[in-house]
Amino acid sequence: MSRTDRAWRRWGEVDPYFAVLSDPRYRANQLAANRTAFFETGDAYIADRLARAQEHFGFTTRGRALDFGCGVGRLTLALADRFEAVTGLDVAPAMLEEARVNAAGRSNIDFLLSDDRLANAPGHYDLVISLMVLQHIPVERGMRIVAMLLDRVAPGGIASLHVCTNRGDTPRQRFNYWAQRRVPGVRGFFNLWHGRPWAEPLMEMNAYPLDAIVALGRKKDFGEPLIQFDHHGRFETAQLLVQRAG
Known part of the structure; x- marks a missing residue:
């Protein structure tokens, strides 16, 4: 197991919500008062991503969705409100167990262990999303995962990927x-x-070559991406929203 996977598994055991969203409100000792706000951030993010996808690409298909690095289900639960079937992948068993508790009563979500081959996410998805996950994976390994995530996008589907571009x-x-x-x-x-x-x-926090990700998308029949740049302290990040040719 890689160093970063070991660290993420440990985070899942000691402070999973803070690991997903590094805000003091979501530390274990403050979570009870802020749990609702935590999941509201996920719902708002998914609503924004889908609205942008519809506005820029005319994307409305809501069949299958894949959440890579799902953690405790912050985005996955929001996806399940909008898609017929959702798969959440994570390398941390403790994260997945917490996510299953959070999703109690929902029948359209599968929380499954992730690996570098995405073996538990076969087939294609209308939406493939990853937020604040790839930055925690070394770049060479992460770029291989990006390629496989793009391969999972169905024709006409959308990929929404978030990466750090400069530390x-x-x-x-x-x-x-x-x-x-x-x-x-x-x-x-x-x-x-x-x-x-x-x-x-x-x-x-690993910085990825944005131009290489865009070029990889072109090779796999994706069009020009919509890119949103942000600053988180000294870290520069980019969110890519891109559609695969139908």
């Missing part, structure tokens, strides 16, 4: 990040310095 590190920040990943014990000291538990895992 914005100073030289000192770059060294600190390297040390936390590579030097045993350094992460623990950084955690204590910032008032976090010693064993809290590192949440990697």
Whole structure:
């Protein structure tokens, strides 16, 4: 198992909602008062993505949807309100168990363990979505996953992918990040310095080559993407919305 998968599995065990959406309101000790708001953010995001897809591509098909890196189901539940069948994939068993609890009573969702071949997501989907997930996967591996996610999009379907494009590190920040990943014990000291538990895992943030993702889409019969650029602190991100040729 890769370092990043081990870290994500650990997050699923210790603080799953904060791992999905890194806001202090969603820490385990504050979640009870903010759980509704957590899922409302997912519903708002899906509503926005689908509205943009309809506006720019005329997309209205609501058959199957795939949520890659579903976590505790923040987006998956919102998709299930709008699609006939939804598959949520995640590498963390504890995340999936929490997602199943959150989806109790819904019959159109499957929460399944993910792997690099997407073996539990066969066939094609009208919508394939991934938000704040690929950035936690090393780029070489993540680009292979991007290719497979695009392969899962049905003709006329939509891919909605979110990636970090620039970490914005100073030289000192770059060294600190390297040390936390590579030097045993350094992460623990950084955690204590910032008032976090010693064993809290590192949440990697990897920057992807946006032009390579767009080029990959073209090779797989996708049109020109709608791209939205954002800043999250020093991190620069991009959200791609793109339709496969029918």
